[in-house]
Amino acid sequence: xxxxxxxxxxxxxxGGVGAVLMGYDGIAVEYANVLKEIKKTAxxxxxxxxxxxxxxxxxxQVVIRTLTDExxxxxxxxxxxxxxxxxxxxxxxAANLKEALA
Amino acid sequence: xxxxxxxxxxxxxxGGVGAVLMGYDGIAVEYANVLKEIKKTAxxxxxxxxxxxxxxxxxxQVVIRTLTDExxxxxxxxxxxxxxxxxxxxxxxAANLKEALA
Numbered sequence: 001x002x003x004x005x006x007x008x009x010x011x012x013x014x015g016g017v018g019a020v021l022m023g024y025d026g027i028a029v030e031y032a033n034v035l036k037e038i039k040k041t042a043x044x045x046x047x048x049x050x051x052x053x054x055x056x057x058x059x060x061q062v063v064i065r066t067l068t069d070e071x072x073x074x075x076x077x078x079x080x081x082x083x084x085x086x087x088x089x090x091x092x093x094a095a096n097l098k099e100a101l102a
Numbered sequence: 103x104x105x106x107x108x109x110x111x112x113x114x115x116x117g118g119v120g121a122v123l124m125g126y127d128g129i130a131v132e133y134a135n136v137l138k139e140i141k142k143t144a145x146x147x148x149x150x151x152x153x154x155x156x157x158x159x160x161x162x163q164v165v166i167r168t169l170t171d172e173x174x175x176x177x178x179x180x181x182x183x184x185x186x187x188x189x190x191x192x193x194x195x196a197a198n199l200k201e202a203l204a
Binding site for chain 1: 136139140149150151152153154155156157158159160161162164
């Protein structure tokens with residue numbers, strides 16, 4: 001169920017490379033550290049709960065969406081991929097992904 | 103010169119709250135930690151140099167653009183602000199900002 005939703009997001013996004021579910025305490029340590037820092041910063045700066053983070057590098061774009069206190073989903077796109085579509089699909093499917101997690 | 107460019111970006115972006123130049127070793131420690139982690143992650147994951155990071159929280163949107171190895175610029179917008187316009191102006195003015203830094 002979960003993996004089907006993720007597949008749908010990747011297939012629906014032109015240039016989509018892959019999407020993964022990740023936990024702050026899971027194996028994807030690199031991203032988890034980044035997001036922990038951002039969460040901490042959002043608390044310090046009193047900006048409200050972090051909802052989405054996106055990163056553009058020379059080779060890839062990554063959109064990360066918070067699902068729960070423990071889990072987030074990350075979508076990787078080619079540099080030329082449809083960033084707006086990926087963001088939209090992650091936002092649209094967030095509720096379904098949360099449901100599939102429960 | 104630098105401050106004029108930043109003012110132009112904020113004024114040109116509907117919902118723009120402010121824009122600041124920041125150094126990784128400067129005073130804005132919170133963001134600097136976030137970006138250091140992202141830089142490190144980009145290196146580990148071999149995704150190429152980090153160019154832009156954006157963060158959506160409940161109350162604000164922040165777009166951060168790398169200028170040099172030491173400096174970046176951060177634009178804060180209201181939640182309902184024109185995110186795409188802000189991204190575009192930061193990208194368009196990046197070369198001018200770098201020149202003003204030198």
